[in-house]
Amino acid sequence: MTQLAFRVVGARAEPYAAVPTLMLRLRVDETSGEKVHALALRAQVQIEPRRRHYDVAESAQLFELFGEPGRFGDTLRTLLWTHVQVVLPGFQGSTEVDLPIVCTYDFEVAAAKYLQALAGGEIPLLLLFSGTVFVQGETGFSVEPVSWDKEAAFALPVAVWRGVMDRYFPDSAWLRLRRDSFEALYRFKSERSLPTWEAAVEALLSEVDAGKPA
Secondary structure, eight states: OOOEEEEEEEEEEOTTOSSOEEEEEEEEEEOSOOEEEEEEEEEEEEEOGGGSOOOHHHHHHTHHHHOSGGGHHHHOOOEEEEEEEEEEEEEESEEEEEEEEEOOOOTTSHHHHHHHHOOSSEEEEEEEEEEEEEEEETTEEEEEEOOTTOEEEEEEEHHHHHHHHHHHSTTOOOOOOOHHHHHHHHHHHHHTTOSSHHHHHHHHHHHHHHHSOO
């Protein structure tokens, strides 16, 4: 029976992906001495907000997700970030593999809102593993499940995540609009001959500020 242990040993931006991609470097140790023929591995990547402190600015950014800071003790909850699947070739003892984490700027996704709110420090991650181990024995191959209790915690530096996003979207963020809202904004931009979408949004914000009571 194989005995597997998992540990995240690093993180980096993937410079050549089609979309913003963060690579988590995963070390896999087999401690029973068995030779693994192949490993089909699945990982659920979660964010554990309770495992870090938030300053005043971050707390304000997190209001939409968790409410007032005074309620964080009750409202901070685990967020699902993503699922990853990889197939590892045969190994004995230990091996390492990259887990590709696709990052999104879709602010309809709770994990994206959370990550954007962080100014610094670390992102507390928990990886939960499952999958299938293929082992070659004397009479052929045997198939074993990855034990349900296998997991690995990792403190991902916020700077690494921001580096990924800045590589693909330098000094930018994205909003998703309903089609009718986009068409209304497009008309506003065209009617005022505004050169960019930023100029259109800034003009709208200026009109709103001008209409506020002194």
